[in-house]
Amino acid sequence: MTVGREAGQMSRNQRVSALEQYLASLAPLNPSWRHHKHTHQHHHRHQQQHQQHHHKDSFSGRLQQEYSSSRRPEIQRSVDASNEEPLDVDCCASVALQVSLEYGRYLVATRDILAGEELFREVPLVLAPRPVPIPACLACLRGLGQDWRGCEECGAPLCWPRCPGTLHGVEECQSLSSLSLNLGDSQDLNKLKLLNEILTPMRTLLVLSTEPSLRGVVASMQSNVGQRRRLKVGQETVQRMAQTLQEDLDVVAHILGVFDTNAFVMGGQGGGVGGSGRALLPLSALMNHNCTPNTQHWFQHGAIIVRAVCDIPRGSEITTSYAPTLWGTSARAAHLTASKLFRCRCERCRDPTELGSHLSSLACRSCKGGLLVPPHAPGEPWACNQCEGTVGVGAAEALVRGAGAIVRGGGGGAEGDVTNLTTTVGHLTRVLGPTHYVTREANYALLLALLASPLTDMSEGDLLRAVGVARDLLGVADLVDPGLSRFRGVLLLELTRACAELLRRQHIADHVIANTMTADVACDTHQLPSSSSHTIRQIQPVKKRKTTPENNYCEEDNGVCTDLSLNGYCLDTIEKLLDAADESEVILQFDSRLSDVWALKELLHQLQR
Numbered sequence: 001m002t003v004g005r006e007a008g009q010m011s012r013n014q015r016v017s018a019l020e021q022y023l024a025s026l027a028p029l030n031p032s033w034r035h036h037k038h039t040h041q042h043h044h045r046h047q048q049q050h051q052q053h054h055h056k057d058s059f060s061g062r063l064q065q066e067y068s069s070s071r072r073p074e075i076q077r078s079v080d081a082s083n084e085e086p087l088d089v090d091c092c093a094s095v096a097l098q099v100s101l102e103y104g105r106y107l108v109a110t111r112d113i114l115a116g117e118e119l120f121r122e123v124p125l126v127l128a129p130r131p132v133p134i135p136a137c138l139a140c141l142r143g144l145g146q147d148w149r150g151c152e153e154c155g156a157p158l159c160w161p162r163c164p165g166t167l168h169g170v171e172e173c174q175s176l177s178s179l180s181l182n183l184g185d186s187q188d189l190n191k192l193k194l195l196n197e198i199l200t201p202m203r204t205l206l207v208l209s210t211e212p213s214l215r216g217v218v219a220s221m222q223s224n225v226g227q228r229r230r231l232k233v234g235q236e237t238v239q240r241m242a243q244t245l246q247e248d249l250d251v252v253a254h255i256l257g258v259f260d261t262n263a264f265v266m267g268g269q270g271g272g273v274g275g276s277g278r279a280l281l282p283l284s285a286l287m288n289h290n291c292t293p294n295t296q297h298w299f300q301h302g303a304i305i306v307r308a309v310c311d312i313p314r315g316s317e318i319t320t321s322y323a324p325t326l327w328g329t330s331a332r333a334a335h336l337t338a339s340k341l342f343r344c345r346c347e348r349c350r351d352p353t354e355l356g357s358h359l360s361s362l363a364c365r366s367c368k369g370g371l372l373v374p375p376h377a378p379g380e381p382w383a384c385n386q387c388e389g390t391v392g393v394g395a396a397e398a399l400v401r402g403a404g405a406i407v408r409g410g411g412g413g414a415e416g417d418v419t420n421l422t423t424t425v426g427h428l429t430r431v432l433g434p435t436h437y438v439t440r441e442a443n444y445a446l447l448l449a450l451l452a453s454p455l456t457d458m459s460e461g462d463l464l465r466a467v468g469v470a471r472d473l474l475g476v477a478d479l480v481d482p483g484l485s486r487f488r489g490v491l492l493l494e495l496t497r498a499c500a501e502l503l504r505r506q507h508i509a510d511h512v513i514a515n516t517m518t519a520d521v522a523c524d525t526h527q528l529p530s531s532s533s534h535t536i537r538q539i540q541p542v543k544k545r546k547t548t549p550e551n552n553y554c555e556e557d558n559g560v561c562t563d564l565s566l567n568g569y570c571l572d573t574i575e576k577l578l579d580a581a582d583e584s585e586v587i588l589q590f591d592s593r594l595s596d597v598w599a600l601k602e603l604l605h606q607l608q609r
């Protein structure tokens with residue numbers, strides 16, 4: 001197997017062409033895909049390019065033979081000699097592949113795409129456990145307790161007594177047996193880590209040996225191998241894996257680099273497998289990073305589904321975020337540099353105010369109202385946006401470091417209880433200010449903790465607090481994670497639940513209705529009655545938005561509002577949701593922390609059937 005060396009020898013054109021057959025193979029999953037017709041001129045130029053590469057080295061020669069026999073003539077490649085992006089492969093009706101010298105390959109929209117539209121689906125080429133010392137069933141990737149039992153043949157952890165998963169096949173079992181890892185000792189975390197690490201290259205090599213046509217695809221994927229070697233990233237693991245598997249060092253380095261650079265974490269729910277793992281998805285991995293991305297993805301029945309979260313004009317880049325969007329710029333930069341080895345220069349990263357969200361700004365102690373904004377140039381002082389106050393870099397960094405201790409000490413993580421989180425938020429607001437991302441993360445945890453208890457048990461004060469926090473975070477989401485994002489979806493859902501409960505109690509204050517319900521919660525297609533004393537059941541839709549059938553969000557049927565864009569968490573939707581089932585049951589099914597707006601859409605459809 002020479003995937004690693006092949007990768008080193010591949011030209012840019014080869015890296016793109018290696019994806020062609022793969023993209024064509026995805027067509028059955030994406031029935032709406034429309035391939036463009038090849039023009040005679042394109043075809044001729046295409047063939048010339050392939051003939052040139054054919055003689056360059058043996059791998060590309062084989063690659064060209066493999067691909068020319070099965071090439072789909074309807075896939076178009078165009079060459080524009082006038083710019084630095086000479087390759088443009090249309091891979092489906094919605095997205096096309098382009099190449100830049102700075103960012104490598106990336107996807108662009110081939111047509112105007114509406115918010116909420118699905119761009120494509122893709123099934124992982126390889127699915128492996130995360131390389132962590134935690135026992136996971138190799139057949140379904142479900143996390144196991146410490147008392148797991150091993151496969152009778154190879155000793156690897158499996159669900160007991162039976163697992164419906166199919167990921168642990170005979171070849172893998174034989175390969176693991178031959179490695180004599182002696183996995184029987186379930187307490188040995190080092191062995192578990194080694195096993196989980198090994199499965200990444202092992203599964204990839206097994207897939208490539210059964211489907212050699214995919215070798216070009218994996219070889220073409222970016223692995224940052226040179227940089228990783230220079231910066232000594234993951235080199236010990238590469239050595240250990242190569243030694244254990246008795247495989248070529250270059251091959252293992254390439255595969256591990258490909259996973260670290262490209263793999264998607266596939267979460268537990270809805271993934272088609274029980275647990276979570278790392279998925280190799282060559283098309284999805286072509287989405288470059290942006291700190292304010294225009295797509296989101298989730299897994300359903302074992303495939304990734306990528307959707308636009310906002311309107312994407314034709315020709316615009318299709319982006320995803322490799323880092324949590326709520327993090328501040330320095331935290332995102334540290335993560336991207338360490339894991340993906342690049343520095344992001346998107347609009348948000350270049351703007352010290354982070355598009356006005358001030359997620360990195362600190363409270364000014366001089367004027368008590370202004371914000372100390374990070375400098376444009378490293379090393380310069382942070383300056384207040386309202387007074388002459390400044391603070392040096394060292395002092396600003398010390399404050400942020402101190403905040404870490406507050407979070408750790410106060411149980412401010414996602415698991416924290418309401419009391420601890422309230423204290424933590426108070427400390428953080430004083431130390432960092434109300435807009436800093438660490439404060440807002442704690443506030444988000446507080447919001448979820450507040451609304452985790454049955455709404456009917458909550459005090460009106462807590463409900464109003466939840467409304468305030470949700471509204472503040474929605475303001476942030478509108479700036480850094482806008483449109484139909486999961487973050488906005490969860491916030492809108494929680495805000496709507498809190499408001500619905502307040503409405504139901506008929507204790508809601510006029511200003512909450514005026515400011516919150518109309519602006520954020522109520523569907524933009526609905527108006528609220530003027531009186532605040534109406535119950536949710538009295539609020540009637542007054543106007544409905546029509547959308548086209550392709551925009552599969554809004555169908556009007558018998559007055560049932562199924563406009564399920566995010567604003568579609570509207571009052572009559574909530575009313576139906578509450579009517580249709582016991583509220584706690586609905587919330588149980590729709591775990592708002594793990595799911596997303598489209599999961600809610602599915603749920604509502606089921607309830608309305």
Ligand SMILES: C[S@@+](CC[C@H](N)C(=O)[O-])C[C@H]1O[C@@H](n2cnc3c(N)ncnc32)[C@H](O)[C@@H]1O
Binds near residue numbers: 104342343
């Ligand atoms: C998952 S790959 C994306 C596809 C990649 N461009 C390719 O050609 O295969 C991630 C790598 O793409 C590059 N990349 C992605 N987003 C970028 C960005 N916003 N700025 C610079 N480089 C980026 C980085 O080299 C990163 O390690």
